[in-house]
Amino acid sequence: MALSTPDSEPRLFHGPGPGLRLLLLVTLAVVLMVLDHRNEHLVRIRSSMAALLYPLQQAVDAPVTAARWAGENLASRETLIRENAGFRRQILDQAGRLQRMAALEAENARMRALLDSTAKVGDDVLIAEIVAVDMDRQRHRVVLNRGGESGAFIGQALIDAQGVVGQVIRDRGASAEALLITDPDHAVPVEVVRTGLRTIAVGTGDLDRLSLPFMARNADVRTGDLLVSSGLGGKFPAGYPVATVSEVRGDSGEAFLAVTARPAAALDRVREVLLVTPQATPREPPQAVAPDDQAPAPPAAPAPGTPASVAPPATGTAQ
Amino acid sequence: MSRHRASPLTLWLSLLGALMVTVLPLPAIVDSFWPPWVTMALIYWCMMWPRLCGILTAFVMGLALDLLGGNLLGQHALSLSIVAYLTLRFHLRIRIFPLWQLTMTAFTLMAIDAFFVFWADGIAGLPTGGSGRWTQVIAGGVAWAPTMALLDHLRMRSENRGSRFT
Structure with a gap:
């Protein structure tokens, strides 16, 4: 143990004494906390400060990206061929389902037109990658490699191939912070597919568990029920799978059932996510759903050209 | 001997390293047992190089932690x-502690750190988390002991390098 170091004790504190300095900085910290908690004044400053630290997060992420890159490049021929065959099968399977989907969507739109209600159009998506860094270890937050510059916005829903992942909570320009559905601070409005029962799924802080705290004791819910986003609240587009009910427990004396569900998305393994923008255009004519892309193209040749060229910037500004 | 050879480069590089290790992606099981590296590095440097590493350094590192953690x-x-x-206030006394006593002191300081973060979460009405904290x-x-050995090594190296040029 060194008794004295070269950085020795005399002239230790110049300027304001340590007590005063502490007082000033503590006051500053408290003011920052209050402003940040109100969430109005600091948003810009905070996002630009966080953007400064993004290189550090990228540096931490670099080995993971490099390992993935190496894995992709060093994969053997057979592995690639096998993978390719798998993908081809998957595409065929999904394309087959999509064919029916187009017909169903058109039918749905016609029905909705008959009922004179809003047609649900497909959602706009933006692909983002989760940067491999841990934020607060007690919370479930992630950093995305897309931000406001690429069209992400606060409140935007995140999904992966299996289901809802979370939502964007902070935009940092080139990157964004997102909250996972399992964060204890997060809740998703959901609907039980089998019964149409609506409730709220709250995060537990455990990556493979959501809790449904507001289920009445006589609610019709069973293990294995699929929960999809209900679209209430306007943040999450309706109809994406959120979780499957894994346990229903009704302890006598409790006012509500204790229901837990397992998230559909692979929250601990997901790397690529889709940022979804709901496109709920009110009173859309029913044809506008699926066949619209191909059908009117031949008669009005210049017309589709112009909207196509206008469309990307238009969506960009809208977001 | 009036030249002080505490090297700002060593200090900031080690703090940066601590920040990066803090945000390292880890499996969820390890998360609750991942030490507060930045706090540990700050306690060490405030104790050893109190003129270079002070309250302002700690404040800046704290802001970086908040931004990285989304807190x-x-x-x-x-x-x-x-x-x-607290470390600066008692640094002369802490420095001559035997290792076990020093570990206890560092542990107490880390607990104080965790407590204030916990308190702020509570006041702001944010989820205060489970036992992980x-x-x-x-x-x-x-x-603490291995970390201190590593930082001691870094410090010795930079101090000796300094003396070679004077």
């Missing part, structure tokens, strides 16, 4: 400033 801005800045102040402090206590 309330100022939360760690507050707790780390207080920890740095406190098991991290215990992990910090366990990791």
Whole structure:
């Protein structure tokens, strides 16, 4: 143990004494906390400060990206061929389902037109990658490699191939912070597919568990029920799978059932996510759903050209 | 001997390293046992190079932690400033402690740090988390001795390098 170091004790504190300095900085910290908690004044400053630290997060992420890159490049021929065959099968399977989907969507739109209600159009998506860094270890937050510059916005829903992942909570320009559905601070409005029962799924802080705290004791819910986003609240587009009910427990004396569900998305393994923008255009004519892309193209040749060229910037500004 | 050879480069590089290790992606099981590296590094440097590493350094590192963690801005800045102040206040006494006593002191300081963060979360009405916050402090206590050995090594190297040129 060194008794004295070269950085020795005399002239230790110049300027304001340590007590005063502490007082000033503590006051500053408290003011920052209050402003940040109100969430109005600091948003810009905070996002630009966080953007400064993004290189550090990228540096931490670099080995993971490099390992993935190496894995992709060093994969053997057979592995690639096998993978390719798998993908081809998957595409065929999904394309087959999509064919029916187009017909169903058109039918749905016609029905909705008959009922004179809003047609649900497909959602706009933006692909983002989760940067491999841990934020607060007690919370479930992630950093995305897309931000406001690429069209992400606060409140935007995140999904992966299996289901809802979370939502964007902070935009940092080139990157964004997102909250996972399992964060204890997060809740998703959901609907039980089998019964149409609506409730709220709250995060537990455990990556493979959501809790449904507001289920009445006589609610019709069973293990294995699929929960999809209900679209209430306007943040999450309706109809994406959120979780499957894994346990229903009704302890006598409790006012509500204790229901837990397992998230559909692979929250601990997901790397690529889709940022979804709901496109709920009110009173859309029913044809506008699926066949619209191909059908009117031949008669009005210049017309589709112009909207196509206008469309990307238009969506960009809208977001 | 009036030249002080504490090297700002060593200090900031080690703090940056601590930040990066803090945000390293890890499996969820390890998360609750991941020591508060930045706090540990700050306690060490405030104790050893009190003129170079002070309350302001701690404040800046705290802000960086808040931004990286997506926490309330100022939360760690507050707790780390207080920890740095306490360390500076007692640095002459702590320095000559035997290792076990020093570990206990560092553990207490880390607990104080965790407590202020926890408190700020509570006041702001944010989820205060489970036991993970406190098991991290215990992990910090366990990791203190090896970490200090590593930082001692870094410090010796930079101090000796300094003397070669004077």
